[in-house]
Amino acid sequence: MTRDNDDLRALIRTISDFPKPGIQFRDITTLLLDAQGFAATIERLASQMEEKPDLIAGIDARGFVFAAALALHLGTGLLLIRKDGKLPGETIAEEYALEYGTDRLAMHVDACAPGAKVALVDDLIATGGTAVAAARLIERAGASVTGAHFVIGLTELEGSERLRAEGVNVHALIEY
Ligand code: AMP
Numbered sequence: 001m002t003r004d005n006d007d008l009r010a011l012i013r014t015i016s017d018f019p020k021p022g023i024q025f026r027d028i029t030t031l032l033l034d035a036q037g038f039a040a041t042i043e044r045l046a047s048q049m050e051e052k053p054d055l056i057a058g059i060d061a062r063g064f065v066f067a068a069a070l071a072l073h074l075g076t077g078l079l080l081i082r083k084d085g086k087l088p089g090e091t092i093a094e095e096y097a098l099e100y101g102t103d104r105l106a107m108h109v110d111a112c113a114p115g116a117k118v119a120l121v122d123d124l125i126a127t128g129g130t131a132v133a134a135a136r137l138i139e140r141a142g143a144s145v146t147g148a149h150f151v152i153g154l155t156e157l158e159g160s161e162r163l164r165a166e167g168v169n170v171h172a173l174i175e176y
Pocket residue numbers: 023024025026027059060061062122123124125126127128129130131159
């Protein structure tokens with residue numbers, strides 16, 4: 001576990017039993033409220049990247065906040081991976097498992113050029129289902145995932161292992 005980011009960890013609020021009993025919700029809204037903490041988060045996410053990607057892909061919805069700031073910081077475009085049914089153009093979609101039932105993520109089929117290098121960004125990786133679906137979409141569009149970057153990783157749920165099994169390099173600033 002990295003202790004280097006304890007300043008950021010201190011800005012993340014944990015709310016027990018949200019959205020349901022037994023869940024420890026890691027709330028990044030308190031981190032976003034802190035100007036220095038938010039800026040440091042973006043700088044450190046960027047410094048995990050060995051090379052500048054062509055695009056940053058953010059996952060609906062909290063991933064958009066970090067992905068947009070990171071894209072501006074690096075000078076790249078921003079690709080939005082949204083819950084299915086929200087994007088107006090032609091899309092491709094991937095289903096993933098939730099604790100009860102399934103959900104679907106979608107992206108515009110023409111959002112990235114074949115061969116584009118895309119870095120995936122979300123606030124948190126838990127079981128990895130969401131990020132695996134997002135990575136598969138990018139690969140299906142003919143692009144390659146240069147890495148997946150999270151502010152928070154929940155190690156017990158082994159999402160990073162699932163994503164690594166898909167051949168994706170995984171980075172998290174803070175682990176619980
Ligand atoms: P998963 O697909 O299980 O990796 O879940 C990841 C998604 O669910 C991320 O977009 C997170 O924002 C959200 N999420 C899952 N668990 C938590 C948690 N304990 N606290 C905050 N967000 C969570």
